[in-house]
Amino acid sequence: GNSVTQMEGPVTLSEEAFLTINCTYTATGYPSLFWYVQYPGEGLQLLLKATKADDKGSNKGFEATYRKETTSFHLEKGSVQVSDSAVYFCALINAGGTSYGKLTFGQGTILTVHP
Amino acid sequence: DAGITQSPRHKVTETGTPVTLRCHQTENHRYMYWYRQDPGHGLRLIHYSYGVKDTDKGEVSDGYSVSRSKTEDFLLTLESATSSQTSVYFCAINDYSYNEQFFGPGTRLTVL
Numbered sequence: 001g002n003s004v005t006q007m008e009g010p011v012t013l014s015e016e017a018f019l020t021i022n023c024t025y026t027a028t029g030y031p032s033l034f035w036y037v038q039y040p041g042e043g044l045q046l047l048l049k050a051t052k053a054d055d056k057g058s059n060k061g062f063e064a065t066y067r068k069e070t071t072s073f074h075l076e077k078g079s080v081q082v083s084d085s086a087v088y089f090c091a092l093i094n095a096g097g098t099s100y101g102k103l104t105f106g107q108g109t110i111l112t113v114h115p
Numbered sequence: 116d117a118g119i120t121q122s123p124r125h126k127v128t129e130t131g132t133p134v135t136l137r138c139h140q141t142e143n144h145r146y147m148y149w150y151r152q153d154p155g156h157g158l159r160l161i162h163y164s165y166g167v168k169d170t171d172k173g174e175v176s177d178g179y180s181v182s183r184s185k186t187e188d189f190l191l192t193l194e195s196a197t198s199s200q201t202s203v204y205f206c207a208i209n210d211y212s213y214n215e216q217f218f219g220p221g222t223r224l225t226v227l
Contacts, residue, residue, distance in 0.1 A: 101209035
């Protein structure tokens with residue numbers, strides 16, 4: 001079956017520091033990969049996605065590259081802000097058949113950014 | 116905004132009582148999902164629907180049932196709530212055009 005593994009949290013950084021949150025996956029076929037963000041007290045928002053190998057998803061200064069050879073989709077940001085404090089989830093979807101649209105999530109990584 | 120609302124947003128109930136959560140969407144999406152969110156587990160799929168009256172189980176479906184009599188509404192029912200079902204429940208739709216999933220605001224359920 002499908003699985004997603006994220007780095008253990010929580011992650012605590014100072015403002016303007018570099019962020020990496022590791023994500024690796026196990027899946028059959030060619031899944032699409034996603035990062036979602038959940039701000040305190042809110043639902044999940046799609047942050048970025050990549051649908052095939054070597055695709056780079058980017059949004060709001062965050063980036064992640066779909067690496068099929070290492071089955072990874074690590075999230076990076078060059079300079080974090082206090083407003084980036086949230087929970088980040090890596091996820092995958094296998095397209096097609098009865099699995100259509102069924103997301104498999106990692107356990108989430110809590111990020112706290114201090115001024 | 117994918118036009119997804121959930122009701123109620125918060126609910127406290129007692130063990131053994133039935134509970135129904137409602138998800139409503141305004142954009143006619145075919146696929147709808149119910150997830151639960153628990154610390155250390157991320158989100159886990161409970162049930163999903165791929166059309167009116169077409170539903171199937173997810174990975175944590177025990178103790179839950181669903182119904183979808185109209186495209187816009189997807190109901191999640193706990194027939195007899197237990198304390199282990201205390202969680203935050205999220206509804207989602209899948210935008211077929213982009214194979215992207217969008218989430219509702221969530222329902223926080225506490226079973227005493």
